[in-house]
Amino acid sequence: MLRIGVLALQGDFAAHEDVITNLGHAAEAVRRARDLSTLDALIMPGGESSAMLRLMQAEDLGGAIAERIRGGLPVLATCAGVILLAHGVSPWQPSLGLLDIDVIRNAYGRQVHSAVEKIRLVEEFAEPREIDGVLIRAPRISRVGTRVDILAWFGNDPVLVRQGSIIGATFHPELGRDTRVHRQLLAMTGNDG
Ligand code: GLN
DSSP, X not given: OOEEEEEOSSSSHHHHHHHHHHTTOEEEEEOSGGGGTTOSEEEEOOSOHHHHHHHHTGGGHHHHHHHHHXXXXXXXXXXXXXXXXXXXXXXXXXXXXXXXXXXXXTTTTTTTSEEEEEEEEOTTSOSOOXXXXXXXXXXXXXXXXXXXXXXXXXXXXXXXXXXTTEEEESSOGGGSSOOHHHHHHXXXXXXXX
């Protein structure tokens, strides 16, 4: 059984915890730096990135998370979590800069304020490759660095990316029925037996 930390300061961390538990692994709430010590992987959920940034300042939790990710801890970031990891954020706000993409916050505006859209997974995934993706005031990925693989598209926009041990989804796989994105995180621990 893997120990999957879920950053639980704010946002929809409980939905991620349910997915991990349903997949037979232990979901552990991360609220302080010491909660990071024994994890096999980390999930940074959706919510409000500016609020999370503020809460992550306590005990420099943000710095501790960055250190573990640089050390190779596998991470799945969704929506606000992607904004926290991105290199560049527009309108500007601080970020950990560990994922070489730029994002525009709330870029889909009201049309996609909260919508289920068809998302196309790339060929490394088995069928079905067209899945439902829940977009909730999602950021738009406006630049993708050369070391970043695009794993899914919504129209012409990347919505699922991977760089080394980091997976970022601007949609919410934890709110859909398809668990493949979470299972990819588990596989990245090299220990999901
Ligand atoms: N708009 C939010 C932000 O900027 C992200 C929305 C989400 O995580 N569902 O933090």
